Amino acid sequence: MHVLSIDRSIIDAIVAHARRDHPDEACGVVAGAVGSDTPTRHIPMDNVARSMTFYEFDSMEHLRVWREMDDRDEEPVVIYHSHTATEAYPSRTDVSFAGEPGAHYLLVSTREPDSEEIRSFRIVDGVVTEEPVRIVEAGVDPHAVQSYMFGQSPATVDYECSGR
Amino acid sequence: MAIEIRIPTILRSYTGGAKVVEGAGDTLGDLLTDLDSRHAGLRGRLVTEAGALHRFVNVYVNDEDVRFLGALDAKLSDGDSVTILPAVAGGAFGFAAAAAISSHSAAAAAISSHSAAAAAISSHSAATAVAAR
Numbered sequence: 001m002h003v004l005s006i007d008r009s010i011i012d013a014i015v016a017h018a019r020r021d022h023p024d025e026a027c028g029v030v031a032g033a034v035g036s037d038t039p040t041r042h043i044p045m046d047n048v049a050r051s052m053t054f055y056e057f058d059s060m061e062h063l064r065v066w067r068e069m070d071d072r073d074e075e076p077v078v079i080y081h082s083h084t085a086t087e088a089y090p091s092r093t094d095v096s097f098a099g100e101p102g103a104h105y106l107l108v109s110t111r112e113p114d115s116e117e118i119r120s121f122r123i124v125d126g127v128v129t130e131e132p133v134r135i136v137e138a139g140v141d142p143h144a145v146q147s148y149m150f151g152q153s154p155a156t157v158d159y160e161c162s163g164r
Numbered sequence: 165m166a167i168e169i170r171i172p173t174i175l176r177s178y179t180g181g182a183k184v185v186e187g188a189g190d191t192l193g194d195l196l197t198d199l200d201s202r203h204a205g206l207r208g209r210l211v212t213e214a215g216a217l218h219r220f221v222n223v224y225v226n227d228e229d230v231r232f233l234g235a236l237d238a239k240l241s242d243g244d245s246v247t248i249l250p251a252v253a254g255g256a257f258g259f260a261a262a263a264a265i266s267s268h269s270a271a272a273a274a275i276s277s278h279s280a281a282a283a284a285i286s287s288h289s290a291a292t293a294v295a296a297r
Contacts, residue, residue, distance in 0.1 A: 053257030083256040099250025
């Protein structure tokens, strides 16, 4: 079974991005070394749709970021976006568009003002498979790991941007 | 005349796994026809039955989005590099975009340009938001 292992600091940055753009959907990428399955470099992307119910990468930013990953021998390990009024589960739209079969599709729901639902999925040929999200506390102890599954969010955390 | 084409992961099943292939053509449309002769089915993933570039596929010639270069009529020259990237898009709003994708040709007819699609999506979502209340 696949698992998404991701550093707490990256999750915090993604949640902060989602909170900042709420009620519009936020989107972005976490790059990692090719074949490593380890997301290391958070790249928040513009949502050109600027919509509460739709996101789309800007085509020129998309090209620039994908080239940069190529140059650094990286790939999009995580592609994330937020749902701002519904659960963190891929919509039919998300499934139709999913074009990176190797990526973890991370969804963050910001519908609750003070907690986030964070879930991860593989989307391959129209089939959605949920996987556990394992948050690694690298800053504290690289071996200390907490697992979250099936929409269980971390206990309430006061993310730095949540009050804005 | 050789033009380099960078193929995204999801379309490498058409190129035997190759990340970069070569082709020839005076326009993007010609190039895709040329590619399809060796990589059958590839063109159909990029071009609708109506003969337009799919709305949610990004194609670039060198550093330019072909939408600004005439789409399939974009002129190519020897040494150009063409990059194909599936659009990264989605969102909570379900049916209009999903329907657009599941029936490619209908979508192409209905959604002929970037801005029209965005307008269609935002007006649909506005309608949904109102209906939901």
